[in-house]
Amino acid sequence: QSVLTQPPSLSGAPGQRVTISCTGGSSNIGAGYGVHWYQQLPGTAPKLLIYATNIRPSGVPDRFSGSKSGTSASLAITGLQAEDEADYYCQSYDRSLSDYVFGSGTKVTVL
């Protein structure tokens, strides 16, 4: 049972916008800890996509953006492309557990 909850799957047509939610609580996202996002293409290691809620590492397209409000965070993908078909995970720190935690993961399918 993940501390951070994500929808199991989402889909969209090429060019559309999809938003992945990451719902936490008062001991993690709501406590002000940063939220980070990873993209995992099939058969590969995860790749850092967004860190500190809304910062893109060098090389990540600006189609990807992050935001946070209260105890939840979101990853938006605009102009969806076939190459965006992957699993996406959020990650933060939980002070009640004193653990770094991942979200349950969301599979994005491009129709």
Place this chain on the structure above:
Amino acid sequence: QVQLQESGPGLVKPSQTLSLTCSVSGGSISSGNYFWSWIRQHPGKGLEWIGYILHSGSAYYNSYLKSRVSMSADTPKNQFSLKLTSVTAADTAVYYCARADGFDGDGYYLDYWGQGILVTVSS
């Protein structure tokens, strides 16, 4: 560019100890304020952060595995290692090593990852 590479046996017998090593190139594990981390992913499942070690040798383990995990660092070899004792089939997973960056208060994130190694626990 920092690169990480996991190595170790791909098959471990139940009740034995899983031992993996992560070799780091393109940067020293002795420098910076990084968390040298291990993460695992059960087949078809999500990610679990097992723990991390600092260049000082201090290690922190996530609560659900704390009693069975230990980590160490070999700074001359620029490597760090994971040991997981008393393994069962439930420990079958892809194990990743990674570097975590960030700062206290905001938390750390994993910016460089190894390719992962599948470890199967079976007799």
